[in-house]
Amino acid sequence: MIKVLLFDLSRTLLFPKDINYKGELNKLHKELSTSANYNFLDHFYLDEEILIYLSDFKNKCNLCIFTSGSIQNAPEIRSRLDEVFERIYSAEEIGFGKKDMESYKFITEDLKVEPREILFVDDSVDNVDTAKSAGLNAITYTSFIKLKEDLEAVLPSN
Template sequence: MIKTILFDFSRVILLPKDENYLGGLNDLHKKLKSALGYSLIDYLYLNEPLLKKLKNFKDKFNLCIFTTGTIQNEKPLREILDKIFLDIFTVSNIGPKTDPNSYLKIAGIINAPPEEILFIDDQLKNTKAAKEAGLQTIHFQSNDQLFKDLDLLDDGI
């Protein structure tokens, strides 16, 4: 039974306003941050439908984030995230998302067996590594697809 849901941040919870932008969101943020008048919300937005759904999941699952960068630490984002997620893990503290041992390390930190953790990421190479570590996984492609999968999970409680 799933007890913890572990989310990727960029392109799952945080999205680019320009749907054609294919680069990394942390890279974009770092590049623009020093520009005069830069505002994060001019280029990026939180996946509000997903966050709304997750607020309803807080009482049923432990919700955490595993991300490659640091953009989630920006004050306007962090204030929102801290109300929903128990913990935010980064590759700088845990290890690469492509290494199954990183997921085992997170499982140890949160004191949960890997099979009780669901990992959601938009990168197949990351979900593959999580699966190798024993986690259940969902490859994020859209909110519609994810909500169907999460509803099945919620119905199984």
């Protein structure tokens, strides 16, 4: 049984407003934040539709984020993330990246669950493969519609 939904942040929940930008969101945020006129929400947005949808799962399982950098700490989004997610893990903070199986061991132990009780959602196939190798259930995020189908296939309905 799935007890934890563990989500990537960048390009899963948080997106660049510039649809042509293909680089890392943490890097873009760091570069832009040096500007005096920088406004986070001019460059990024949280997918509210996904956040509202995920909120409905709060009574069924724990909702957590596993992200690579520190963009989740931007004040413009942090309070909204904290409303939906119980815990936010950062590879920078735990010392293991998403391509390191130790990161999933750390998260599993911290949450006091078995790896098979976590469903990890990430837009990177490599990260999904590593999570699977660590014993987690994992799916690759491609769209909200596909995410809903995948989650409804593995989680009990209301």
